[in-house]
Amino acid sequence: MTTHGNQTILVLGATGKTGRRLVHTLRTAGRTVRAASRSGEIRFDWSDQDTWPTALAGASAVYLIAPEDPALAQIFVKQATETGVARFVALSARGIEQLPADFFQGMTAAEQAVRESGAQWTILRPNNFNQNFDDDVWRAPLRGGRLALPIGSVPEPFIDAQDIADVAAAVLTSDGHHEQVYDLSGPRALTFGTAVATIAKAAGRPIRYVELTPQEYRAELLAAGVSEEAAAELNALFAGMRAGHFAEPADGVRRVLGRDPIDFDTYVTRAAAADAWS
Numbered sequence: 001m002t003t004h005g006n007q008t009i010l011v012l013g014a015t016g017k018t019g020r021r022l023v024h025t026l027r028t029a030g031r032t033v034r035a036a037s038r039s040g041e042i043r044f045d046w047s048d049q050d051t052w053p054t055a056l057a058g059a060s061a062v063y064l065i066a067p068e069d070p071a072l073a074q075i076f077v078k079q080a081t082e083t084g085v086a087r088f089v090a091l092s093a094r095g096i097e098q099l100p101a102d103f104f105q106g107m108t109a110a111e112q113a114v115r116e117s118g119a120q121w122t123i124l125r126p127n128n129f130n131q132n133f134d135d136d137v138w139r140a141p142l143r144g145g146r147l148a149l150p151i152g153s154v155p156e157p158f159i160d161a162q163d164i165a166d167v168a169a170a171v172l173t174s175d176g177h178h179e180q181v182y183d184l185s186g187p188r189a190l191t192f193g194t195a196v197a198t199i200a201k202a203a204g205r206p207i208r209y210v211e212l213t214p215q216e217y218r219a220e221l222l223a224a225g226v227s228e229e230a231a232a233e234l235n236a237l238f239a240g241m242r243a244g245h246f247a248e249p250a251d252g253v254r255r256v257l258g259r260d261p262i263d264f265d266t267y268v269t270r271a272a273a274a275d276a277w278s
Contacts, residue, residue, distance in 0.1 A: 008032045008058050009172055010085075013065035014040045017131050018091060021165035022063055031173065034059060046072055056080055061087040061172050070109035077113040087121070088114040089171050091164070094125040094183050095245040103236045122177045124167060126184040127246050130267040131161045133199060134276035142203075142277050147196050148210035150217040150238050155189035157249040160262035167256045183250035186261050198265060202272035214238070 009026060013019035014035035023035045036044035036055040044055045046067040056062075062085050067073055077088065092107045093099075101108075114121035132138050141147045164184055171177045190198075196209035212220065214235050221231040240246065253261040271277070 007060040008034055009061045009063065010034045010036060010055055010059035011063045012036055012044060012055075013063075013091075014042075016065065017129055017135055017161045018164045018168065019063065019065065021162050022168050025162075025165050025169045026172070029169065029173070031169075046076075049075075052076060052079060053083070056083045056085065059083070059085055061085065062089070063168055063172060064088050064090040064110055064114065066090065066092070066106040066110035068106045070105040073106065073109040073113040074116075077110075077117050081117050081119050086119050087172065088117060088119055089122045089124065089168050090114045091168070092123050092125045094127050094185070094250070095240055096125065098243070098245045099240050100236050103233045120178040122171045122179075123181045124164060124171075124184055124252075125181060126159045126164050127186070127250070128156055128158050128241075129161050129164075130158045130186070130262070130264060130271075132158075133195070133268075134271040134274075135161075139276065142196070142199060142207055145206060146208050146210055147192070148212050148217070148220065149192055150212045150214045150235070150242070151192050152211065152242050153191055153193075154242050154244055155191050155247050156195075156241060157185035157187070157189040157247070158195065158264055158267075159185050159253075160267050163253050163257075163261045167253060170256050177256070182252035182256060184252040184261075185246075185248075185250040187249060187263055189247050189249055190264060195264065198268050199272070199277060202268045203277040205277075207277070 009031055011019050011023050011033055014023050015037045023033050026033045034042050036042040038045050042055050043051050045051045062080055090110050092111050096104055096107055111123055138147055193209045196207055200207035218231045
């Protein structure tokens with residue numbers, strides 16, 4: 001199946017970091033896109049199943065951002081295939097099989113649901129996003145002059161959200177990706193200390209990276225109003241990173257797009273020019 005311009009692609013999480021870029025990329029290429037999210041053009045809410053049919057009506061392919069509730073993934077995928085969806089591209093996380101089974105259950109369930117769907121499926125497993133530094137997670141701490149995490153000196157090949165969107169667009173609209181799991185990363189791994197130093201230089205002001213123990217990190221998260229459950233999940237993710245499970249650059253972007261991924265320095269230059277950290 002190669003999706004043609006008159007076929008509708010449903011993009012879930014369409015206001016999110018990868019979703020909004022994917023919507024733009026697909027529409028620029030002349031594709032028909034249904035942009036769905038809780039606050040998007042089409043209202044889609046995982047916790048309100050009454051919003052699902054409108055989002056799915058007439059869609060032939062779906063970009064699937066996993067629900068937090070793992071029970072919902074299979075229900076949605078079954079409903080989607082029954083209404084004519086023939087291709088799924090599910091966003092997951094690199095090394096998810098290495099993490100404790102009681103965390104990130106929504107992503108694991110979404111992977112399983114598309115694999116068992118009978119439709120064509122592809123799974124994208126990216127590293128940490130470049131955009132975590134300027135879009136939400138770490139933007140405020142960096143603006144405050146201090147990013148503190150429990151990662152040590154293990155490097156991370158951060159991936160640009162635009163690369164994920166470009167891969168997703170290619171996989172949604174061309175053949176040859178059925179039953180593929182693509183690990184997606186940037187072209188090189190760098191430590192968080194180096195990443196913060198690069199950002200500080202581009203921003204033209206001092207920003208420190210501070211190493212925390214997992215216990216200190218948990219305490220800071222709870223003090224900032226993060227739930228106990230979310231704090232435990234984040235600590236599990238960092239434990240996986242410290243173990244080096246995701247430290248080697250992956251070749252998924254090159255395999256799908258035939259080009260190198262966006263470099264971290266390129267991302268930082270662009271974000272600094274847009275006043276991300278001033």
